[in-house]
Amino acid sequence: MTATPAESAVPPEPTAPPRAARSSRLLAERVIEAAIALAGVSTVVIVALIFLFLLRESTAAFLDVPLRQLMGTRWYPIEGLFGFLPLIAGSLVVTIGAVVIAVPLGLITAIYLGEIAPPSQREVLKPIIEVLAGIPSIVLGFVGWVALAPLVQQLGATTGLTALTGSLILAYMALPTIISISEDALYAVPKAYRDGALAIGATQWQTIWRVVLPAARSGIVIAVMLGIGRAIGETMAVMMVTGNAANIPALGPGLFLQPVRTMTATIAAEMGEVQRGSLHYSTLFAIGVVLFVITFGINYVAGRLIGASGGPRRRGQL
Amino acid sequence: MTRQQSHTLAVRAITAVSVLVIVPILLVIGYVVAHGIGTVDWTFLTQPPRDGMRAGGIMPALLGTLVLAAGTAVVTLPAGIGAAIFLAEYAGDNRMTRAVRLAIVNLAGIPSIVYGLFGLGAFVLFLRFGTSIVAGALTLGIMTLPVVISTAEEAIRAVPDQFRTVSLSLGATRWQTIRHHVLPHALPGILTGIILGLGRAAGETAPILFTVAAFYLPELPRSIFDQTMALPYHLYVISTQVPGMPLGMQYGTALVLLLLVLSMTLSATLIRTRMRRRREW
Amino acid sequence: MTAVPPPPAPAIAIRQLFFTYADGTEALRDISVDIAPRQLFVLFGPARAGKTTLLRLLNRLSDLIGGTRQQGHVRFNGADIFERGVDVTDLRRRIGMVFAMPTPLPGSIRSNLTFGLRMAGMRDAAALEARVEQSLRQAALWDEVKDRLESSAFALSGGQQQRLCLARSLALEPEVIILDNPTSGLDPLSTAAVEESLDALKQRYTIIMVPHSVQQAARVADSAAFLLDGELVEAGPARELFVNPRHKRTEDYISGRFG
Numbered sequence: 082m083t084a085t086p087a088e089s090a091v092p093p094e095p096t097a098p099p100r101a102a103r104s105s106r107l108l109a110e111r112v113i114e115a116a117i118a119l120a121g122v123s124t125v126v127i128v129a130l131i132f133l134f135l136l137r138e139s140t141a142a143f144l145d146v147p148l149r150q151l152m153g154t155r156w157y158p159i160e161g162l163f164g165f166l167p168l169i170a171g172s173l174v175v176t177i178g179a180v181v182i183a184v185p186l187g188l189i190t191a192i193y194l195g196e197i198a199p200p201s202q203r204e205v206l207k208p209i210i211e212v213l214a215g216i217p218s219i220v221l222g223f224v225g226w227v228a229l230a231p232l233v234q235q236l237g238a239t240t241g242l243t244a245l246t247g248s249l250i251l252a253y254m255a256l257p258t259i260i261s262i263s264e265d266a267l268y269a270v271p272k273a274y275r276d277g278a279l280a281i282g283a284t285q286w287q288t289i290w291r292v293v294l295p296a297a298r299s300g301i302v303i304a305v306m307l308g309i310g311r312a313i314g315e316t317m318a319v320m321m322v323t324g325n326a327a328n329i330p331a332l333g334p335g336l337f338l339q340p341v342r343t344m345t346a347t348i349a350a351e352m353g354e355v356q357r358g359s360l361h362y363s364t365l366f367a368i369g370v371v372l373f374v375i376t377f378g379i380n381y382v383a384g385r386l387i388g389a390s391g392g393p394r395r396r397g398q399l
Numbered sequence: 400m401t402r403q404q405s406h407t408l409a410v411r412a413i414t415a416v417s418v419l420v421i422v423p424i425l426l427v428i429g430y431v432v433a434h435g436i437g438t439v440d441w442t443f444l445t446q447p448p449r450d451g452m453r454a455g456g457i458m459p460a461l462l463g464t465l466v467l468a469a470g471t472a473v474v475t476l477p478a479g480i481g482a483a484i485f486l487a488e489y490a491g492d493n494r495m496t497r498a499v500r501l502a503i504v505n506l507a508g509i510p511s512i513v514y515g516l517f518g519l520g521a522f523v524l525f526l527r528f529g530t531s532i533v534a535g536a537l538t539l540g541i542m543t544l545p546v547v548i549s550t551a552e553e554a555i556r557a558v559p560d561q562f563r564t565v566s567l568s569l570g571a572t573r574w575q576t577i578r579h580h581v582l583p584h585a586l587p588g589i590l591t592g593i594i595l596g597l598g599r600a601a602g603e604t605a606p607i608l609f610t611v612a613a614f615y616l617p618e619l620p621r622s623i624f625d626q627t628m629a630l631p632y633h634l635y636v637i638s639t640q641v642p643g644m645p646l647g648m649q650y651g652t653a654l655v656l657l658l659l660v661l662s663m664t665l666s667a668t669l670i671r672t673r674m675r676r677r678r679e680w
Numbered sequence: 681m682t683a684v685p686p687p688p689a690p691a692i693a694i695r696q697l698f699f700t701y702a703d704g705t706e707a708l709r710d711i712s713v714d715i716a717p718r719q720l721f722v723l724f725g726p727a728r729a730g731k732t733t734l735l736r737l738l739n740r741l742s743d744l745i746g747g748t749r750q751q752g753h754v755r756f757n758g759a760d761i762f763e764r765g766v767d768v769t770d771l772r773r774r775i776g777m778v779f780a781m782p783t784p785l786p787g788s789i790r791s792n793l794t795f796g797l798r799m800a801g802m803r804d805a806a807a808l809e810a811r812v813e814q815s816l817r818q819a820a821l822w823d824e825v826k827d828r829l830e831s832s833a834f835a836l837s838g839g840q841q842q843r844l845c846l847a848r849s850l851a852l853e854p855e856v857i858i859l860d861n862p863t864s865g866l867d868p869l870s871t872a873a874v875e876e877s878l879d880a881l882k883q884r885y886t887i888i889m890v891p892h893s894v895q896q897a898a899r900v901a902d903s904a905a906f907l908l909d910g911e912l913v914e915a916g917p918a919r920e921l922f923v924n925p926r927h928k929r930t931e932d933y934i935s936g937r938f939g
Contacts, residue, residue: 106801117489120481124502126546127541131509134520186420193417197410206421208668213424215595215664216657217602218511218633223638223653224427226648230657256420272615284406307508314510316605317631325679345512345605352516357524369516380508383521384501491746565783567742568771569796570852579795580785 103171138238139366146364156327156342158351158361167327168368171244171341172313175306175323177248177253178248178337179312184305186252187259191304194260195267214257225250230322238338242324245337250318252273256307263305266292266300303383310379314372320346344368406452428657435654438647440493444655452615452637457652464601464659465609465626468537471600472593472625474540479547479596480589486548487555488577507545511605514542518610532623535611541602546596547589550661554588555581587674591667598663600658604631630656690885691856692738693737699733709910712750715903718880720887722897722918727934731890732780734907735858738888739775740768756856773800774850780840780861782841784833788882794834797839797851800920811851811939819847820877840872846877857881857928859889863896867875875900894934898922906930 085207121380142151146163153164190210228240229249238245263367270293278288324340325348333340348365355362446456457670502638518538528534558581558590582589604612612632620627634652637644687907688892692715698709707730719746723731731735736742740761754761760933761771773796794802802808812829816822820880821843842862849857859878871892877885878887878900891897897904898918903914906925914927925931932938 097504102413108573110572114489114573117481120478121485121490122495123468123478123497124482124544125498127544128502128505131513131522134517134525135513137514138520138524184415189413189416190420193413197415206417209421209424211668212428212661212664215428215598215602215661217604217631217660219604219634220431220657221427223634223649224430226618226638227649228430253423260420284402286406286409287402290409310508314508314512316512317635321635322526345510348512349605349608350514352519364519366516369513371526372513374511376508376510380505381501384504386408390671561779561783562785564741565785566780566795566799567744567862568739568772568777568779569799569848570769571796571799572769575799579799584786 090119099235115311127191132370132373135366135369138194139363141363141372142362142367145360151252151367154329156347158355161360163360163364165344165368165371167329168342168347169371170329171323171327172334172343174244174341174344175247175251175319175343176309176312178244179251180305180309182248182252183255183259183308187304187308188257188263188301190256191260191263191267192294194290196285196293210257210260213253217317218254218318221250222321225318225322233338236338238335240324240340242322244323244330245340247319247341247343248321249338250322251312251315253317254318255311258311259304259308262304263297263301264273266297266304269300270296299322299386306379306383306386310376314376316318316345316349319343320349322326322348324348344372350361400608401456404644416418423517428661431485431650431653434646435650435652438651439654443651449616452641453648457630457633457655459616460633460652461659462655463612463657464630464656465531466532466620467539467629468531468597468601469541470536470537474537474546474598474678475543476593478643479544480551482544482548483551483555483583483589484577487552488573488581502547503548503568506541509542511542511606514538515610517541517613518606523610530609530611530613530626532611532627534626534627535607535627536623538606538610539603542606543596543600547592548600550592550595551585551589554585554592556592557588558584558599559642562568584678587670591671594667594670596661598660601663604635607630607632612663629667630659636657659668670675686835688716689758690755691717692755693753693758694734695753695755697734697752697754697783698750699730699737699742700749701745707910711907711912713905713912713915714802715876715888716884717886718882718884719826719902720882720889720900722901722904723890723902723907724894724939725895725913729907730910731907732860735777735860735888735890738856738858739770739777741766741777747924760881771850774854775856775858776852776854777858778845778849780864781788782838782865784836784841784844784847787833788830789833789836789844790829792848793851800852802931811853815847815851818877818881819843819874821847837870838874839866842866842870843874843877846874850881853883853887856886856888859887859891861892863892871896894918894922894936906933908933917920 120236135376142163151165153162154166155164156167176399194206225246230246232241233243233246234241250379274292274296275288278292281284283291320343323342323346324341325342325346327342330336330341348368351361352365355365404484415511444458445458445459448459449455486496487501490499503655515538518534520535522537523530537560562580562584563576566580569572571579607629611626613626614627614636616628630652634649637652640648694711694713695770697708697711700705700706704804709732718723723734725731734743737750738761742748742750750762756771759766759912785795790812794808797808798813813822813826816825821840823846824840832929833841836844842865846857848864856885863874867876875896878889882902889900891900901918901922903916904921906921908929913930914921914925915929921930922934925934
């Protein structure tokens with residue numbers, strides 16, 4: 082502390098510890114704070130590293146396989162045919178099916194939990210949904226394999242391992258995400274909106290449908306997007322129940338009752354058997370790049386939407 | 400139809416749909432428990448598999464999963480809690496902070512199989528750890544980071560601001576304030592996040608497929624540079640890769656895995672409510 | 681002009697101080713005032729006049745708020761507290777603060793009192809113990825809590841908690857104590873107890889206080905300053921300011937015409 086020359090008589094500090102002790106403590110704090118900052122920055126570095134390693138291992142695929150072939154309709158690695166289309170189509174069909182099932186279910190359940198259910202019920206139901214989020218995907222896949230697939234087969238499919246089976250399992254895996262985020266969105270709608278609608282004589286249902294839902298729109302969009310992100314990246318359960326046929330599914334009424342193979346399942350199923358460094362190996366990493374880019378895009382947009390709709394809650398001041 | 404009737408109808412429909420969500424969850428759990436309970440006993444938990452895994456127990460896989468969870472904790476705790484403190488206490492509103500937040504959101508969204516690819520490329524091959532516990536734990540630890548960071552950050556932010564102000568006004572430094580009057584109160588929340596994250600990691604299959612998991616090992620791993628069997632992968636193997644596998648063994652394995660993961664989720668929730676009740680302010 | 685003894689060097693000298701929050705609110709405009717040592721200085725005015733903002737600048741708790749702009753000087757014993765290289769933790773030990781609501785930290789009564797000292801590096805148990813007793817006696821709390829120093833600070837009544845917070849600042853042996861409306865949550869009896877301890881404390885400390893009411897201000901102040909909308913209307917010895925205010929606005933406020 083420097084003082085102006087005229088008034089330099091600063092009284093000695095009575096509680097100050099010895100100078101050396103203080104500076105060594107300050108140094109220790111600097112080190113700790115640097116480590117904390119490093120931990121923060123490391124997240125960015127990790128994302129970059131993940132992308133770089135995916136690129137590094139997939140270079141051969143992007144350089145040596147003609148783009149035309151990558152966009153092709155045949156995935157026969159043994160014959161050197163690496164067309165992504167059947168896998169992308171498989172992922173797409175299964176994900177669309179899951180979204181069609183999960184979005185209405187999730188949204189309606191969120192409405193029930195947030196607007197209709199009495200608190201006592203909410204306290205029972207919310208942990209159950211949390212439990213669903215906690216069930217390992219391999220266990221859901223296993224149940225899908227031993228219990229759900231035979232049921233699906235009775236719908237008239239030649240096998241129980243179909244896109245529909247995968248969509249059903251995926252839908253339930255995406256539900257906790259969709260429910261909790263849309264419930265937050267509903268909760269964020271100001272009470273005044275509801276009171277206003279109820280005050281002019283709207284029923285509770287009309288209030289929900291015409292006032293609360295539109296106001297929560299952007300939050301619900303985020304919920305759906307993150308649900309899609311969750312579904313498209315799921316691996317083990319899907320691999321066990323979709324039949325793993327790398328064909329472009331035939332359009333038509335039986336679309337969902339055919340076996341398909343997703344991008345994720347392809348990586349999981351084939352990486353164990355490939356020669357490291359081979360073109361096939363590299364192509365599997367290229368699928369990883371595609372998955373990374375898709376989920377990065379979804380999360381980036383969802384993150385921007387979250388930022389636009391309010392951002393993190395602020396702490397109360399003293 | 401009157402307005403009141405349409406309201407009643409809507410509410411009934413919404414309730415019915417919610418039942419449609421809840422019931423299958425209970426069915427799945429009930430199904431696994433009912434079919435698996437007969438197989439799970441002390442021998443099943445403590446014996447290695449025999450006869451091409453068609454008999455015996457799941458001890459090496461169970462042990463492997465516990466070891467992997469511990470390894471995951473070692474990787475994810477320092478980085479996760481550090482990043483949470485950074486975001487809650489130090490980060491200003493600038494480009495760096497936004498980049499960190501974006502990174503965490505994206506880490507949370509990256510598919511688990513892509514983590515598996517990354518672990519293979521970075522740890523197994525590039526760092527030459529080989530297919531090993533260390534490669535698997537690093538992969539799972541990184542995958543668990545976003546869960547730990549976001550729950551820990553939330554817990555830290557929930558500590559009333561006045562504790563910080565008061566502590567600083569008494570001449571404590573920023574770090575002393577965090578260390579003595581923020582972290583202790585955030586601990587239950589941080590612990591909840593950690594257990595949730597580890598529970599998820601213990602149940603994951605895709606990230607360990609190419610980084611650590613072994614189809615079958617006659618011996619237990621001796622060091623962290625060895626492969627290990629793991630429960631989720633073991634379930635996958637015995638239910639899809641081994642012909643003539645007795646169903647009871649499959650259900651039993653699924654039940655043990657389910658109980659392991661759910662008990663972690665449950666204890667996390669329990670810690671949270673317990674500690675909330677003990678709070679003084 | 682009659683001969684007035686020369687005033688002692690001010691403990692705190694505020695010069696042309698401006699402060700603006702991130703949202704553009706001009707909380708303080710061109711504040712200049714001297715605060716004499718070992719006196720009770722009262723800063724009063726209606727809500728949102730800038731009192732709390734000014735108090736929090738004095739020990740730089742204002743650093744915690746982002747995006748603010750400030751200008752001007754605050755000299756403490758002649759040294760500018762905003763200068764680069766100032767040890768803020770040291771400054772805050774020397775200028776203690778008691779907040780409007782009782783703010784015990786979670787933990788025992790004893791740990792509340794010793795926290796600041798321990799953070800400053802004091803390890804000696806006997807010395808800590810001496811400070812605990814001394815500060816509790818100064819805050820007139822010793823007799824009530826001496827047998828239960830290990831019990832939770834939250835177990836105390838509101839008035840006791842507020843005196844504990846005062847004792848907690850005193851334990852650091854500061855030179856200045858800032859009190860931001862310390863009796864706002866207290867009943868009349870506790871208020872009287874706090875006011876009484878202040879009277880004794882100003883023999884040793886410079887006290888800067890935002891009062892609960894004009895009446896309290898007039899009761900306790902040695903000198904006072906009236907703030908309105910971020911500007912200092914007038915400042916001076918309490919006897920003059922409360923009896924013969926120079927400005928119409930001060931008079932209107934004191935007589936209860938607004939505020």
